Amino acid sequence: MGTMDADVSGLLRRGVTTVMFDQYGTVVDMQAGLTEMVAPFLTGKGWRGDPHRFVTWWRRTHFEDSMIDSLCDRGHTSYREIGQRAVAQVMRRAGIDFTADEVRWLVSRIERLKPFPDVLAALGRLRRQYRLAILSNGDRDMLEAAKPHIGFDFDAVISVEAAGYFKPHRATYARACEILVVDPSSVLFVANHAFDCIGAKAAGMRTAFIGRRKRPFGGSPHQPDLIVEDFAALAQVLCA
Numbered sequence: 001m002g003t004m005d006a007d008v009s010g011l012l013r014r015g016v017t018t019v020m021f022d023q024y025g026t027v028v029d030m031q032a033g034l035t036e037m038v039a040p041f042l043t044g045k046g047w048r049g050d051p052h053r054f055v056t057w058w059r060r061t062h063f064e065d066s067m068i069d070s071l072c073d074r075g076h077t078s079y080r081e082i083g084q085r086a087v088a089q090v091m092r093r094a095g096i097d098f099t100a101d102e103v104r105w106l107v108s109r110i111e112r113l114k115p116f117p118d119v120l121a122a123l124g125r126l127r128r129q130y131r132l133a134i135l136s137n138g139d140r141d142m143l144e145a146a147k148p149h150i151g152f153d154f155d156a157v158i159s160v161e162a163a164g165y166f167k168p169h170r171a172t173y174a175r176a177c178e179i180l181v182v183d184p185s186s187v188l189f190v191a192n193h194a195f196d197c198i199g200a201k202a203a204g205m206r207t208a209f210i211g212r213r214k215r216p217f218g219g220s221p222h223q224p225d226l227i228v229e230d231f232a233a234l235a236q237v238l239c240a
Contacts, residue, residue: 008237012225013129015186016188017186020190020205022135022193026192033109035055037112038109057094066166079137084104087103110142126235129240133158135172172199183204187205188208188238191208194209
């Protein structure tokens with residue numbers, strides 16, 4: 001660990017009491033997990049495209065629609081409903097015939113996603129020094145259903161339903177802090193997505209960007225306090 005890394009580590013260890021995580025794509029491997037799950041379905045439909053690309057279209061469409069939902073500010077639409085709209089739209093684009101039951105089944109696969117291989121050991125290490133929480137765009141019941149598939153008992157699992165907006169709306173991070181009764185400055189928010197780190201940082205939290213995909217963070221003024229390659233590296237920085 002270099003001098004700068006040591007300085008950051010010391011600051012975070014002294015100032016952070018709660019580590020809060022995004023779930024989809026940060027704790028659980030959404031891209032690889034969904035690709036593996038949907039591939040047999042797509043093959044059965046006679047679709048010859050790339051399942052990985054199908055999942056990318058699905059996730060991008062879902063993200064865009066969830067941002068539109070928050071910006072319109074006409075009431076919060078459930079993650080499940082937005083997911084079902086996104087999957088249906090992608091299948092229409094791909095020319096795949098489908099039923100409503102098939103759409104519901106595909107979206108329900110999100111509840112069965114598994115954590116990245118390095119996650120559980122790192123969480124066990126972090127638990128000895130910090131309170132650990134989830135803040136997810138997922139619906140409450142989806143997050144509850146996912147717990148046995150993740151295999152780790154977080155101190156709190158919070159859905160953005162509590163705020164009525166999807167991340168990165170400022171209200172989602174503020175509401176999570178109200179629920180946990182913590183000051184945002186004592187929270188380190190951890191995400192694999194730049195937009196989520198930007199939202200949390202703008203809301204007054206410290207942030208850690210998990211750079212698994214080895215992509216640059218970007219030029220946002222809301223830069224993360226820490227960039228690490230995975231959860232093992234995160235625990236190394238945060239734990240004495």
